Amino acid sequence: MKLFKQAEVYSPQYLGTKDVLIAGTKILKIADELTSFYRDDIEVIDCQGKILCPGFVDSLVHITGGGGEGGYSTRTPEMSIEEAIVGGVTTLVGVLGTDSITRSLENLLAKSYALEEQGLNVYCHTGSYHLPAVNITGSVTKDIMLIDKFIGVGEVAIADHRGSQLTVNELAKVASEARVGGMLANKSGIVSIHVGDSEEGVSLIQQVAEETDIPVTQFYPTHMNRSAELLEQGISLAKAGGYIDFTTSTNEQILASGEVSAAHAMAIALDKGVPVSQITMSSDGNASLPLFDDAGKLVDLQVGKVASLHESVVEAILEHNVSIAEAIASVTQSPADILNLKKGRIVEGVDADLNVLRADSFAVEDVYSKGAELMKAGKVVITSHF
Structure with missing residues (x-):
């Protein structure tokens, strides 16, 4: 049992100064004072002057690496668990990208189980x-229904010269397969x-939503900060009820070519009236x-960093006047709700996935996943074989 004393709690909604008690893997109690729970076997963590928030949910990470667009030597490395922990990420979703030949679904699953054995929550x-989508069981529907870790399909490429140049019917069909698998297994089926950066942007998603019975909420488009024009399309999509995800991994060259930083894009979308429940940020780590x-x-070619997710949260708060609650929600509650995961909140009875942040700089100091301490005072404390 661990007792977090007098923390500024963001659930991600601001709850005020609270004590939070966790037992095993779960949050047991949240109250103004929990002094009656003092016992010799309870570890007390002094959080005065610090922020306690949910562990971050990164909805798009290439945990087995990606790349290869410039040949075999440009294949990016696998993600190490330390890369997630230092950025406060306790839950993530692993995906394949351009390369589904040397990067297999079997390898993706094995890597996800390895990361979970080390302490993370991985889907x-x-x-x-x-x-046609690569799969393990013979169909997208069966994969989502029968394999516990599979919660959706993707990332399916549109508006990109590396994609399959899809038609409306092709995208609608795979969306239907994922939707049915999700319904049967009580998963998102997202x-x-x-x-990509082609001019058509998200028009294919809009066509599917307009011409078929597939709702716009079945799609979760990412890289929507790739350009100012695509951002505007994304805001329109969100106002029609859809979701938009902004990619935090970037570099000066990409920003100079017209990309909007994820933090700035979020501030613009919020200012245009898009609720934070429809806005998320993800790292595209190791892509x-x-x-x-x-x-x-x-x-x-450079490599995406999972830690950029936390960096963008800080940028949104300190440079773009996004509220602390909304910035944290975009990487906790919002992606968790979209993906139908019971994560992303500080609520009694849920998993104790927690970050302790400095109140002045929002730096990550301590990280807990399912109640287990992964980082203390800025230092990763778990052991890894490699």
Whole structure:
């Protein structure tokens, strides 16, 4: 049992100064004072002047690596658990991208089980950029229904020269398969959509929503801060009831080419009246960050960082005047609700996934996943074989 004393609690909604008691893997009690619970076997954590918030939920991470657009030597490395912990990420969703040949779903599942054995909460999507979707059981529906870790399909690429150049019917069909699998297994059945830099943007999603019975909420488009024009499309999609996800991994070259930082994009969307429940940020960690010339030739490539998720939360608060509650919600409650995960909140009875942040800089000091301490005073405390 652990007792967090006098923390400024963001659930992510601000609850005020509270004591929070956890027992085993769960949050047991939240109250103004819990002094009656003092016992010799309870660890007391002094949180005066600190923020206690849910562990971050990263909805898009290439945990087995990605890339390869410039040949075998440009395949990016797998994510290490330390990369997630230092950024306060306790729950993540692993995906495949361009390469679903040397990066297999079997390897994705094995990596997710390994990370979970080490202390994280890990889910996955079946499929990849391309259709027909790669799968394990013979169909997207069966994968989502029968394999516990699969909660959706993707990231399916649209508006991108690396994608399958999908038609409305093709996208609607895979969305229907994922939706049915999700309904039968009580999962989200979400379709994670990689949106490239072609001018059509999210028009294919809009067409499916308009021309079929598939609701716009079945789609979860990411990279919506790729350009100011795509951001505007995303805001329109959100006002029609859809979701928009902003990618936090970037670099100066990509920003100079027209990308809007995820933190700034969130501030703009909030200012335009989009509720934070429809806005999320994700890291795209361990993906390649490729830059192509006008002929489609790769000219530069860097690697996405999971820790950029936390960095963007801080940027949103300190540089773009996003409220602390909304910034935290975009990486906790919002993605958890969209993905139908019982995560992302500080509420009695839920898993004790918690971050202790400095109140002045919002730096991550301590990280707990299902009640187990993964980082203390800024230092990762779990042991890893590699």
